[in-house]
Amino acid sequence: MKRLTIPQPGHWESGLDSQRGQSDRLPHALLNRVQMTEVDRLTIAYGINAITLMENAGRPVADAIMNRWSLRPVLVLCGPGNNGGDGFVAARHLAEANWPVRVALLGTRDQLRGSAAHHASLWNGPVETLTPDALNGAELIVDAIFGAGLTRPLEGAVAETLAVAAANKLTIIAVDVPSGLVGDTGENMGAVPCALTLTCFRKKPGHLLQPGKSLCGELVVADIGTPASVFVSIPPDTFENHPALWADDLPLLNQHSNKYSRGHALVWGGWPTTGAARMAALSAARVGAGLTTVAVDMSQSYLALSVYAATLTSIMVKPIHRHQDLAILLEDKRITGLLIGPGAGIGPDTQARVLTMLKSGQTTVLDADALTSFQHKPSDLFDAITGPCVLTPHEGEFTRLFKDVVDSSGHDKLSRARAAAKASGAIVILKGNDTVIAAPDGRAIINTNAPSTLATAGSGDLLAGIVLGLLTQGMEPFHAAAAAVWLHGAAANNFGPGLIAEDLPYRLPAVFKQLALLMKQTERHFSEMEMTIEFSASH
Numbered sequence: 040m041k042r043l044t045i046p047q048p049g050h051w052e053s054g055l056d057s058q059r060g061q062s063d064r065l066p067h068a069l070l071n072r073v074q075m076t077e078v079d080r081l082t083i084a085y086g087i088n089a090i091t092l093m094e095n096a097g098r099p100v101a102d103a104i105m106n107r108w109s110l111r112p113v114l115v116l117c118g119p120g121n122n123g124g125d126g127f128v129a130a131r132h133l134a135e136a137n138w139p140v141r142v143a144l145l146g147t148r149d150q151l152r153g154s155a156a157h158h159a160s161l162w163n164g165p166v167e168t169l170t171p172d173a174l175n176g177a178e179l180i181v182d183a184i185f186g187a188g189l190t191r192p193l194e195g196a197v198a199e200t201l202a203v204a205a206a207n208k209l210t211i212i213a214v215d216v217p218s219g220l221v222g223d224t225g226e227n228m229g230a231v232p233c234a235l236t237l238t239c240f241r242k243k244p245g246h247l248l249q250p251g252k253s254l255c256g257e258l259v260v261a262d263i264g265t266p267a268s269v270f271v272s273i274p275p276d277t278f279e280n281h282p283a284l285w286a287d288d289l290p291l292l293n294q295h296s297n298k299y300s301r302g303h304a305l306v307w308g309g310w311p312t313t314g315a316a317r318m319a320a321l322s323a324a325r326v327g328a329g330l331t332t333v334a335v336d337m338s339q340s341y342l343a344l345s346v347y348a349a350t351l352t353s354i355m356v357k358p359i360h361r362h363q364d365l366a367i368l369l370e371d372k373r374i375t376g377l378l379i380g381p382g383a384g385i386g387p388d389t390q391a392r393v394l395t396m397l398k399s400g401q402t403t404v405l406d407a408d409a410l411t412s413f414q415h416k417p418s419d420l421f422d423a424i425t426g427p428c429v430l431t432p433h434e435g436e437f438t439r440l441f442k443d444v445v446d447s448s449g450h451d452k453l454s455r456a457r458a459a460a461k462a463s464g465a466i467v468i469l470k471g472n473d474t475v476i477a478a479p480d481g482r483a484i485i486n487t488n489a490p491s492t493l494a495t496a497g498s499g500d501l502l503a504g505i506v507l508g509l510l511t512q513g514m515e516p517f518h519a520a521a522a523a524v525w526l527h528g529a530a531a532n533n534f535g536p537g538l539i540a541e542d543l544p545y546r547l548p549a550v551f552k553q554l555a556l557l558m559k560q561t562e563r564h565f566s567e568m569e570m571t572i573e574f575s576a577s578h
């Protein structure tokens with residue numbers, strides 16, 4: 040199977056050399072504004088001039104409209120930069136197909152420059168002023184006002200016109216991004232919800248991060264002729280989560296596998312909240328940990344052991360009476376992954392257990408109370424993280440633990456997750472509808488398959504368990520984190536509405552079957568491409 044590896048920074052060229060593919064090489068990369076500027080420059084150097092690039096960017100907008108809607112009046116709103124230029128191209132193609140099209144421009148025609156001025160000169164119809172009145176009679180609105188060049192919040196005629204279009208529920212098609220959406224971050228500086236967004240070459244982080252994600256509607260990526268070779272000098276470090284990024288690293292069974300070779304997961308079982316640790320243990324087992332044990336906190340009640348033991352069957356229980364018992368248990372080198380946090384309780388006992396776990400050198404997942412227990416002195420935690428470690432905070436836990444880090448970094452989710460990973464030395468899974476997985480070396484993945492049914496009690500405990508189960512089997516932590524987030528979303532999608540946390544682990548086997556099918560299709564896609572390459576080479 041061909042895999043799209045995510046090479047470490049600094050190894051990009053060799054990474055590309057080992058990969059196959061034409062323009063869809065690294066298809067899941069996300070590019071920011073600086074990278075896209077460089078992509079444009081390299082594409083032009085490659086031989087596609089700026090006027091053709093704009094033609095290639097604007098034509099798919101017209102095509103997408105004609106493919107989705109029947110003939111109806113269209114108004115194209117054009118801005119003063121290249122986004123506006125794309126709008127003029129789209130308007131021309133619609134008009135050539137005999138669609139009723141009008142154009143309204145922010146500013147005047149003689150202020151346009153370069154390719155935008157060229158394509159505006161090819162537009163034969165009148166150019167109106169961009170005001171709310173221009174909307175009269177239009178049914179579809181093409182928003183080509185601002186794209187990557189947005190520098191400040193929307194105001195004046197632009198803000199008013201978009202607000203009136205949204206209030207009148209007009210269908211809006213955005214060129215590159217809904218105007219007002221910051222492509223690098225997903226921040227909204229005045230954009231209104233669109234039905235469809237067409238962007239060039241690759242998606243941008245802001246298409247996948249909230250609130251941007253909710254503003255884009257259907258998202259389509261247009262091929263504008265940019266060669267995949269641009270990735271040699273523009274190493275992407277941000278990706279949309281997809282099995283192609285990590286599926287080859289998933290632990291696989293073979294005839295030599297036995298329960299010990301599949302690793303032994305250990306979950307800290309707190310008291311009196313026991314359900315969280317039990318569900319996490321079940322998830323770890325479901326994703327393939329050979330053995331799973333709950334280390335039961337006996338320091339508060341002797342009842343703890345009976346509750347865990349009576350409710351777990353294939354999962355083992357180990358009573359821990361004194362703190363030393365935990366350290367002794369961790370000397371067992373057959374244990375290959377640790378999790379503490381779900382239902383652990385906030386305070387010095389949890390702190391001490393976390394530090395003991397980290398000291399053991401074992402791969403560790405820290406969730407929930409294990410994170411909040413360090414809110415007053417996060418550096419104690421960060422200093423103790425010296426080995427493979429994954430942190431799984433939701434926004435509340437994240438803010439408590441990383442307040443100082445966030446104050447000194449960007450405030451968008453991608454920057455915050457990256458800064459937290461760097462400061463802590465751990466892989467950080469910053470959870471939410473747009474979960475970000477970040478590594479200390481700067482790599483990041485944005486997840487897109489999470490349904491809103493995952494916003495239910497216990498959902499986070501299960502995710503921590505899935506991460507643990509994969510790590511326990513030796514999967515590389517960044518890939519394990521991304522895979523776990525994807526599997527979690529896929530299991531929820533597989534169940535559908537009415538989901539409660541208990542349902543998720545039972546859906547994982549079906550998801551593994553889907554995944555195997557998906558990867559077979561990907562493999563077929565690659566082998567077909569190989570045939571195409573051989574065919575073209577021989578002619």
Ligand SMILES: NC(=O)C1=CN([C@@H]2O[C@H](COP(=O)(O)OP(=O)(O)OC[C@H]3O[C@@H](n4cnc5c(N)ncnc54)[C@H](OP(=O)(O)O)[C@@H]3O)[C@@H](O)[C@H]2O)[C@H](O)CC1
Nearest residue numbers: 092093096120121122185186187188189190191192215239
């Ligand atoms: N490979 C590609 O992706 C290609 C993309 N194309 C399209 O080009 C745009 C980016 O074009 P650019 O000219 O850099 O920027 P914009 O068109 O988005 O906007 C720049 C102008 O807008 C003014 N501006 C910005 N924000 C505001 C605001 N809030 N209010 C008023 N005016 C604003 C800005 O003025 P300044 O005073 O700030 O300089 C500029 O005048 C990309 O998104 C794609 O659509 C290419 O067509 C093909 C290749």
Ligand SMILES: [K+]
Nearest residue numbers: 182185216218
């Ligand atoms: K736009």
